[in-house]
Amino acid sequence: MIDVENLTKKFGNFIAVDNISFSVDKGEIFAFLGPNGAGKTTTIKMLTTLLNPTSGKISLNGNDPIKNQYEARCSFGIVFQDPSLDDELTAFENMEFHGVLYKVPKEIRRARIEQLLKFVELWDRRNNLVKNFSGGMKRRLEVARGLIHHPKILFLDEPTLGLDPQTRNHIWTYIKDLNKEEGMTVFFTTHYMEEADRVAHRIAIIDNGKIVSQGTPAELKQNTKTNLLEDAFLTITGKTIREEGVNTLDRMRMRRRFRR
Amino acid sequence: MLFLVALGFGFGPIYQKAGGGNYIQFLTPGIISMGILFTAIFSGIEIIWDRQFGFLKETLVAPVSRFEIMIGRTLGGGTVAAMQGIIILGISLVIGFRPENIFLLPLAFLFMVFIALFFTALGTAIASLLDDMQGFQLIMNFLLMPLFFLSGALFPLYGLPKIIGVIASVDPLSYGVDGLRGTLTNISHFGLFTDFFVLSIITIIILAIGSYLFSKIQI
Numbered sequence: 001m002i003d004v005e006n007l008t009k010k011f012g013n014f015i016a017v018d019n020i021s022f023s024v025d026k027g028e029i030f031a032f033l034g035p036n037g038a039g040k041t042t043t044i045k046m047l048t049t050l051l052n053p054t055s056g057k058i059s060l061n062g063n064d065p066i067k068n069q070y071e072a073r074c075s076f077g078i079v080f081q082d083p084s085l086d087d088e089l090t091a092f093e094n095m096e097f098h099g100v101l102y103k104v105p106k107e108i109r110r111a112r113i114e115q116l117l118k119f120v121e122l123w124d125r126r127n128n129l130v131k132n133f134s135g136g137m138k139r140r141l142e143v144a145r146g147l148i149h150h151p152k153i154l155f156l157d158e159p160t161l162g163l164d165p166q167t168r169n170h171i172w173t174y175i176k177d178l179n180k181e182e183g184m185t186v187f188f189t190t191h192y193m194e195e196a197d198r199v200a201h202r203i204a205i206i207d208n209g210k211i212v213s214q215g216t217p218a219e220l221k222q223n224t225k226t227n228l229l230e231d232a233f234l235t236i237t238g239k240t241i242r243e244e245g246v247n248t249l250d251r252m253r254m255r256r257r258f259r260r
Numbered sequence: 261m262l263f264l265v266a267l268g269f270g271f272g273p274i275y276q277k278a279g280g281g282n283y284i285q286f287l288t289p290g291i292i293s294m295g296i297l298f299t300a301i302f303s304g305i306e307i308i309w310d311r312q313f314g315f316l317k318e319t320l321v322a323p324v325s326r327f328e329i330m331i332g333r334t335l336g337g338g339t340v341a342a343m344q345g346i347i348i349l350g351i352s353l354v355i356g357f358r359p360e361n362i363f364l365l366p367l368a369f370l371f372m373v374f375i376a377l378f379f380t381a382l383g384t385a386i387a388s389l390l391d392d393m394q395g396f397q398l399i400m401n402f403l404l405m406p407l408f409f410l411s412g413a414l415f416p417l418y419g420l421p422k423i424i425g426v427i428a429s430v431d432p433l434s435y436g437v438d439g440l441r442g443t444l445t446n447i448s449h450f451g452l453f454t455d456f457f458v459l460s461i462i463t464i465i466i467l468a469i470g471s472y473l474f475s476k477i478q479i
């Protein structure tokens with residue numbers, strides 16, 4: 001479903017993603033883990049047409065995101081790390097807009113919006129403005145929104161960051177159900193190792209732009225002779241904290257926290 | 261609005277003495293343009309924020325051409341800016357401004373729309389190149405202020421020192437202000453047809469440039 005070959009991304013002299021290759025089968029739940037600054041978000045951006053790779057090949061459901069941008073974009077949905085909802089619209093309107101953008105016909109769109117909003121338990125809040133939603137509600141809405149056009153692949157960039165255990169549990173239950181019933185492929189990044197351990201079928205660990213380990217959670221624990229995925233992760237990537245520069249995105253994020 | 265009241269009533273008598281006529285009549289189209297200009301350019305700043313935390317990301321990932329998104333944004337921002345112009349016009353009526361010719365009002369509105377569209381597209385184009393809000397503030401001061409002050413919004417364009425005159429004729433806002441002034445008060449420096457012609461061409465050019473830059477946005 002997702003095939004990546006020798007993917008590289010350089011920003012000037014800095015190599016963010018260094019010649020990585022991996023593939024994700026249809027219906028798999030794939031976790032992409034790594035320390036901060038490893039290249040996870042850069043990789044996801046390249047997979048979702050937001051960034052152009054320096055070199056390498058990507059295939060999403062048979063489509064090249066660079067050459068067949070349109071078809072590639074139709075085949076996936078994404079839930080970003082930072083919220084991308086329109087705060088001045090209601091939940092329902094946000095869903096409608098997405099449906100229109102992805103050219104889902106009106107009847108089907110309305111039916112799916114109802115089904116999805118009920119699925120994430122936001123149907124009775126459908127006419128409330130999103131700016132009054134809590135972080136957890138916004139995230140649930142984004143998950144529902146990403147699914148309106150029934151994508152074959154769902155990308156999630158740190159989907160449960162900052163959410164309480166109940167919401168986290170709910171979100172993963174939705175995703176696992178969808179994966180089982182619709183055979184939807186899921187590609188996600190996270191820092192919550194226990195979640196990856198419980199939910200993922202296979203894992204790739206990226207560090208300093210290179211993939212340092214791939215396999216099922218069981219395999220990774222076995223190879224490092226540990227019991228918890230977090231310990232396996234620390235064994236593989238080491239315990240030193242990564243040096244990262246503060247970039248403009250971090251500064252904006254900090255400012256955003258003050259805004260609210 | 262403060263501008264209109266302060267400058268209008270402040271400079272009014274002097275202007276009259278210098279033989280220019282009623283300053284409030286002269287000034288109002290300039291102030292309307294000012295309102296539209298700033299609202300429009302600021303809709304550009306929204307993009308920089310939106311890129312990361314807002315809705316724009318969602319549209320960038322969707323199977324929609326960048327050109328369509330750009331047009332949509334420009335029309336949306338332009339509408340808000342034009343509304344601003346209309347509101348200012350309304351308030352100016354209260355202060356004492358009287359349009360010369362009611363039938364030319366739709367044409368005046370057209371000029372407002374042109375100014376709104378042009379500067380929204382310009383704001384979007386600039387914002388597509390920038391990563392950070394700070395850069396935008398700088399642009400504001402070095403680009404916007406000169407554009408506004410040398411456009412004939414606040415003072416007439418005849419009898420000026422040569423170099424200021426040249427800058428004013430290169431300034432796109434001058435044509436907008438002039439057109440607006442021409443339709444509202446029958447005083448026109450460049451002539452209505454020239455204004456219309458110039459504005460249409462540069463608006464199309466800036467839309468094209470803006471779409472191109474917008475399509476190159478990488479987050």
